[in-house]
Amino acid sequence: MKKIFLLIFSAILLNACATTSETESAPASSIASTREYHIQQKITLLNYGEGVPEKQNLWVALIHDVAPYQEVFSRKISPNGYTLFVDEYGNEYAEFDFSAHPPGTEITIEIEYELAVNEIIYELGDCEGELISEYTQAETHIESANSQIMAIAENLSKHKKTACEEVRAFYDYVGDELFYFYNQNNWGAQAALGAMGADCTEYSSLMMALSRAEKIPARYFEGLLSLRESTAQIAEKEHAWLDVYLPGSGWVAMDPTMGRFANERDIYFAHYTPDHIIVTMGRTPSALRGASYLTHLYWPGNSTKIKISALDWVIELQKK
Structure with a gap:
């Protein structure tokens, strides 16, 4: 009999509602105005079961520079110990390892940005x-x-x-x-x-x-x-x-x-x-595994119960 391993896939599909080719020509466009924002993202993971995960990872897509649309001036990520990487579209991510997450406890991730967005x-x-x-x-x-x-x-x-x-x-x-x-x-x-x-x-x-x-x-x-x-x-x-x-x-x-x-x-x-x-960018970026904005994975699933208990954005217009 084959061993069966359970991998819990907790993906937030938040609907509301690659690198570009060197052959592209520059858009015939102009910047009409610019807005500056302060953005806060807060994610909370809750271990509501009795088990401790042997493996738990969280991948969070990060707001980044995308010319000519936006420029990020600063980015603060907490807690430390994350790994940064880039996917096939040029999207940027922070990967967190939260293995050994104690039962009955929460882990909070906070990300803050200062950026400018152009009207084109x-x-x-x-x-x-x-x-x-x-x-x-x-x-x-x-x-x-x-x-x-x-x-x-x-x-x-x-x-x-x-x-x-x-x-x-x-x-x-x-x-x-x-x-x-x-x-x-x-x-x-x-x-x-x-x-x-x-x-x-x-x-x-x-x-x-x-x-x-x-x-x-x-x-x-x-x-x-x-x-x-x-x-x-x-x-x-x-x-x-x-x-x-x-x-x-x-x-x-x-x-x-x-x-x-x-x-x-x-x-x-x-x-x-x-x-x-x-x-x-991209309809199905590989890093998100079919989700949007973030992906959460943990194991084993038969004895561990972890969920994203909160996901909040705060967007503040600084300058118009």
């Missing part, structure tokens, strides 16, 4: 030039090879003269056709076409899939949304959006979730608003 305005121009080959393939949750998604993309692209016109058609389609409903499931582009509703994860995933179906590069971001006067049904913190690579412009930001209302649609197309704070 893009000039799309005549939308002529070459596309890049990266970020055009189907992947988990970005089902650009799905027959239904391919048919929608082909139909929306008819009579469009440029990639910019195609992408705008995809953006409008997602805003018009999806029904916003906040869920806590990690669905994707194909699921967004169903009747269960969609939040920022599905809005962004579907727009990415439509773009990739037409070989237009698109990449996914997860992070924080800091709205002082938030629109109803929009998450105040965890959020997702995307970049699309357009000829003559390079990577161009857009947020189809925030742009789903007709009177706000132009605000979030080819415009990076400084209330978006990037935590990770």
Whole structure:
């Protein structure tokens, strides 16, 4: 009989709602304004069982520099003893080893940031030039090879003269056709076409899939949304959006979730608003094992009970 080892996977899927190629051209864009933030993240692990873990690890995605969108001035991480590493997308993480966590006790992780986020305005121009080959393939949750998604993309692209016109058609389609409903499931582009509703994860995933179906590069971001006067049904913190690579412009930001209302649609197309704070790039970064923002693993699971009892963000606008 084979020995069976239990590995408890405690992943926080917080939905609300790679390194770039050397062949990329610099975006035809300008910085319109900058906001400065102080951000605090607090994570609490509770051992509510009677056992002591032989192994326990926590991986936390870290806010980091992402040009031209944001620059981190300082970062403080507690407790010490963590390991820093970078994944295939260039995302940064802190890995903690909390083995021998005593029963009935809590471990608290605190991370503080000082950073600046830019408002970027893009000039799309005549939308002529070459596309890049990266970020055009189907992947988990970005089902650009799905027959239904391919048919929608082909139909929306008819009579469009440029990639910019195609992408705008995809953006409008997602805003018009999806029904916003906040869920806590990690669905994707194909699921967004169903009747269960969609939040920022599905809005962004579907727009990415439509773009990739037409070989237009698109990449996914997860992070924080800091709205002082938030629109109803929009998450105040965890959020997702995307970049699309357009000829003559390079990577161009857009947020189809925030742009789903007709009177706000132009605000979030080819415009990076400084209330978006990037935590990770990529729909399924390997370090997060299908989760968002952090991943928690411990062993053995048959005698140890540990959970993330608290996960809080505090976002303070310092300068506008």
